[in-house]
Amino acid sequence: MSGTHFTILGPVEVRWSDGREPSLSGKQRAVLASLLLHANTLVSRERLVEALWERPPNSAVANLHAYLTQLRRALPPDTRLLTRGTGYLLAATPEEVDLLAFDHAVQLAQDEHEHGNVRGAVREYEKSLSLWRGHVAEGTELAGWALARATQVDERRTAVRLSWAEAKLSLGEAGDVIDVLRALVAEQPLSESAWRLLMLALAHSGHRDAALIAYQRARAVIVDQLGVEPSRQLQRLQTDILAGTVAVPAPQTWQRICQLPSDIADFVGRAEELGHVLTALRPAPRRTAPAVVVLSGSPGVGKSTLAVHAAHRLRDDFHDGQLYLNLRSGDTAGEPAALLAEALRSLQWPGSDIPDSVQARAALYRSLLADRAVLVVLDDAEHESQVRCLLAGTPRSAVLVTSRGPLATLAGATRVSLGMPSEAEGQSLLERIVGADRVRGEPEAARTIVLACGQLPLAIRVAGARLSIRPAWPLRELATRLTDGRPLDELTLGELDLRTTFSVSYELLPELPRRAFRLIGLSGIGSVAEWSVTALLGTSVREADAALETLVAAGLLRASTVDRSGQTRYRMHDLLRRFAAERAATEDSPQQRQTAIQRLVDESLARLRVAGLEHPPPMVPLMARARSGGHLPGPAERMSAEWLSAERETLLAAAQAVPSEPAAELALRLVPFLVTSGLRADAVRLLQNTARRAPEQDTAMLARLALADIELDGERFAAARDMFQSVFDHFDDGEDSHAAAYALTGLVACDLLAVEPGQGARTGIRAAMSRFESADIVGPLLDTLVAICGAQPQDHRDTIRILRQTLLLAKDQHYGEPVMRFLRTLVTGIVCFRENDLRGAIDRYEESLDIIGELGWGPGERYVLRRLSEGYRAVGRYADAVTALRRLSLMSTKASDMYSEALSAYLLGEISLDHGQRQAAAKHFMRCYDLMDEHDQPTWRTRALRMIDIARDGQTTEV
Numbered sequence: 001m002s003g004t005h006f007t008i009l010g011p012v013e014v015r016w017s018d019g020r021e022p023s024l025s026g027k028q029r030a031v032l033a034s035l036l037l038h039a040n041t042l043v044s045r046e047r048l049v050e051a052l053w054e055r056p057p058n059s060a061v062a063n064l065h066a067y068l069t070q071l072r073r074a075l076p077p078d079t080r081l082l083t084r085g086t087g088y089l090l091a092a093t094p095e096e097v098d099l100l101a102f103d104h105a106v107q108l109a110q111d112e113h114e115h116g117n118v119r120g121a122v123r124e125y126e127k128s129l130s131l132w133r134g135h136v137a138e139g140t141e142l143a144g145w146a147l148a149r150a151t152q153v154d155e156r157r158t159a160v161r162l163s164w165a166e167a168k169l170s171l172g173e174a175g176d177v178i179d180v181l182r183a184l185v186a187e188q189p190l191s192e193s194a195w196r197l198l199m200l201a202l203a204h205s206g207h208r209d210a211a212l213i214a215y216q217r218a219r220a221v222i223v224d225q226l227g228v229e230p231s232r233q234l235q236r237l238q239t240d241i242l243a244g245t246v247a248v249p250a251p252q253t254w255q256r257i258c259q260l261p262s263d264i265a266d267f268v269g270r271a272e273e274l275g276h277v278l279t280a281l282r283p284a285p286r287r288t289a290p291a292v293v294v295l296s297g298s299p300g301v302g303k304s305t306l307a308v309h310a311a312h313r314l315r316d317d318f319h320d321g322q323l324y325l326n327l328r329s330g331d332t333a334g335e336p337a338a339l340l341a342e343a344l345r346s347l348q349w350p351g352s353d354i355p356d357s358v359q360a361r362a363a364l365y366r367s368l369l370a371d372r373a374v375l376v377v378l379d380d381a382e383h384e385s386q387v388r389c390l391l392a393g394t395p396r397s398a399v400l401v402t403s404r405g406p407l408a409t410l411a412g413a414t415r416v417s418l419g420m421p422s423e424a425e426g427q428s429l430l431e432r433i434v435g436a437d438r439v440r441g442e443p444e445a446a447r448t449i450v451l452a453c454g455q456l457p458l459a460i461r462v463a464g465a466r467l468s469i470r471p472a473w474p475l476r477e478l479a480t481r482l483t484d485g486r487p488l489d490e491l492t493l494g495e496l497d498l499r500t501t502f503s504v505s506y507e508l509l510p511e512l513p514r515r516a517f518r519l520i521g522l523s524g525i526g527s528v529a530e531w532s533v534t535a536l537l538g539t540s541v542r543e544a545d546a547a548l549e550t551l552v553a554a555g556l557l558r559a560s561t562v563d564r565s566g567q568t569r570y571r572m573h574d575l576l577r578r579f580a581a582e583r584a585a586t587e588d589s590p591q592q593r594q595t596a597i598q599r600l601v602d603e604s605l606a607r608l609r610v611a612g613l614e615h616p617p618p619m620v621p622l623m624a625r626a627r628s629g630g631h632l633p634g635p636a637e638r639m640s641a642e643w644l645s646a647e648r649e650t651l652l653a654a655a656q657a658v659p660s661e662p663a664a665e666l667a668l669r670l671v672p673f674l675v676t677s678g679l680r681a682d683a684v685r686l687l688q689n690t691a692r693r694a695p696e697q698d699t700a701m702l703a704r705l706a707l708a709d710i711e712l713d714g715e716r717f718a719a720a721r722d723m724f725q726s727v728f729d730h731f732d733d734g735e736d737s738h739a740a741a742y743a744l745t746g747l748v749a750c751d752l753l754a755v756e757p758g759q760g761a762r763t764g765i766r767a768a769m770s771r772f773e774s775a776d777i778v779g780p781l782l783d784t785l786v787a788i789c790g791a792q793p794q795d796h797r798d799t800i801r802i803l804r805q806t807l808l809l810a811k812d813q814h815y816g817e818p819v820m821r822f823l824r825t826l827v828t829g830i831v832c833f834r835e836n837d838l839r840g841a842i843d844r845y846e847e848s849l850d851i852i853g854e855l856g857w858g859p860g861e862r863y864v865l866r867r868l869s870e871g872y873r874a875v876g877r878y879a880d881a882v883t884a885l886r887r888l889s890l891m892s893t894k895a896s897d898m899y900s901e902a903l904s905a906y907l908l909g910e911i912s913l914d915h916g917q918r919q920a921a922a923k924h925f926m927r928c929y930d931l932m933d934e935h936d937q938p939t940w941r942t943r944a945l946r947m948i949d950i951a952r953d954g955q956t957t958e959v
Helices: 026-037 045-052 060-074 098-114 118-129 144-170 178-187 192-204 208-226 232-243 271-281 303-313 336-346 358-369 384-388 423-434 436-441 443-452 457-468 475-482 498-507 511-523 530-537 541-553 574-587 590-611 623-629 641-646 648-655 661-676 680-693 697-713 717-732 737-753 759-775 779-788 797-809 817-834 838-855 858-874 878-894 898-914 918-934 938-953
Strands: 005-007 013-015 080-084 087-091 291-297 321-326 374-381 398-403 414-418 558-562 568-571
Touching: 005 098, 026 045, 026 060, 026 087, 026 144, 045 060, 045 087, 045 144, 060 080, 098 118, 098 144, 118 144, 144 178, 144 192, 178 192, 178 208, 192 208, 192 232, 208 232, 271 291, 271 303, 271 398, 271 414, 291 303, 303 374, 303 398, 321 336, 336 358, 336 384, 374 384, 423 436, 423 443, 423 457, 436 443, 436 475, 443 457, 443 475, 457 475, 457 498, 498 574, 511 530, 511 541, 511 574, 511 590, 511 648, 530 541, 530 590, 541 558, 541 568, 590 648, 590 661, 641 648, 648 661, 648 680, 661 680, 661 697, 680 697, 697 717, 697 737, 717 737, 817 838, 817 858, 838 858, 858 878, 858 898, 878 898, 898 918, 898 938, 918 938
Parallel strands: 291 398, 291 414, 321 374, 374 398
Antiparallel strands: 005 013, 080 087, 558 568
């Protein structure tokens, strides 16, 4: 019955969730009242008849059935009015029936009273009495047991009013009950309990004569109506009043406290985290220990703000008070003894009576909180020992702790970790501080400010405060300052200073974690794994792991995720990273910084050399230089594709960190992985940076060689040819004939892939072949020729012959067996296709697709799917061809590979034309045209445009 509300403590009423009230007849209302008086209890048909009529008519049962049917129609559809045999049951909760809510509140009050919490009992008594609006079932005619039950409930209300008055008197609050007791004796003139409490209240309030007059009135009524004298207890009370010996109770020593800082008026967001905190802390009936919640997160993330906001939301649940203690003074963590003394003084314990030892203070603290409902907020805890001594001993209290770390050894705690709020929540916070109109007037500048603050609440507050004191200052001015490279200089205003906030956590660190913090900031890497921190520190894995654990506990790192390769990744907020880099520049010498970065570069290069055994070979001839550098690792030591993907940011940062030969080699080895992963933009930026900072001209030209290969892959043949030519000229004039052979192969590829390849291409490929044969390195040539083969519909016999010779020589294992097996299988398939062995081609393509799936090369898989679709189409397996192309299109879209997506659209257009589906073909060719336009491919745009015209004209022409 969610949303439905029944009342019987007064007139019987039903209110739907939308506020409607059904109209009920007298007998319908009597049936409902009888069921409500025994909610959740089966009421027999005979007892319902008895409740409706003192003398039931012959048609009583039939009439009852009619009333129940009419009642069901009138009540909300979610009402649980159930039939059980010949009886009926109304199932409901205290939230739905006021009588059930009354019983629940009275039970809570009695429990509070039994535990000595008189003020809590008063609160629950008052809550129960506030539910009444008159007499039970007022205005409804009831008979028999139902009338007796209604009278019994009315009498229970009287008893509750008396219990409330007695509890108030014990608190020394006699003046609050006099008027209520006077009304009560007027209603119940024979109630000696009511007269006794009224006399006490008057006496305690200093109205001795009025108390004696009350006794005379009570005696007159009792003698007149009962013919007996008042009880000895009432007579004795009169005697005490006359003698002036009535003991006036002292006010209860416990006084409700609320030490919470004021709530944050501009609090926004954090709905999920707030919900977790409130749910974990709210009282639960079966709880056997105090609830403890630890809110953890980076400095400035808003832990204290959320804790205070949550504590204010929980005030009604902890009616004995809220205790607030800051566990830190400046950069010093409070000691347990001092914190306990502060807590005891907050609980009104005399300072002179506070014990000396920590154990005695903790015991006294627990005894003061025993069986009370107090919320203890402990702000900015550094370690568990500060918190343990301040835990209550009984389950009615709860503790909310904020800490930079999760306080992992605090048993039984619920941990809520605060990450950065969303961009939208950050903007909402800025609007609350600065004003919505001002922020919405410059939306781009506001977004820049929020992002430059890394969505860190404290940073946004500082930025907002600076804008608030300068109302004429454009937001774009602060946005520009925050993005000029020194945002920490701008994020300070009076006591609000991000550097100071960060420094508190940093200064508390031991030496090794401090150095780890500085070097992570210096590296500029957003997400680090244990191996990279070990390299930066130059220590053992165990020491690096301990340093990382300390940084996480201090809230300066977040152990955010486990990457696809199984490594834990640690993240540092952008502003913290800037702070860490500043401390590195201040505390570490240039040589120390350079050495740390060099260690990272060296370790990255060593790992990337291993990774190259299972992944694409370099685009440039580096293997010969590295062969003598050590043993070839076994399978267990090899780096997976998942590892390369997870460490891309680290490897990019390392490759750009130092202008050295190892950094250049690292960049050149990383580029093939970036290209095959669809990250061409990253590859181009890295190569351009490598060429610009290269320690020698040869290294710069190798970077240019790799750039040329990327241009070739994108079919920008003119640009690629110019680059290959300049690289070939450079190395052909020197001593590096190996690099010249790479460049010559690129030149040949440009010629073969041109629209009209000439005789020079055939001559060039023979020259390239001879150069690679003399060096006994066929892998790079084979890799390059994969793209050359089949790129044109013409049958390049020379190319096929050279490919066959290359396959015979492909025994070099320096690139790893899976790589070579894939290349051999794919090239064999291409050769079969060119020699019209279509079945053999399809078999090889399908086999190479399985291999590439194992290797995890997305671009390679897309290339094979394209070749496979051509094979299926050639043998008339059109459905399989379309399936392969649709899979290719989906993969290309997910990888943002517009070039492959465009080619799949072109091939789908050709298949549609084969089947005479001109309209569908035109759509596919138009899709190819649009994508190639974005990819800057004029040759393919020309082809697609021509095919669009053919499709629309209904022609079938080979292109």
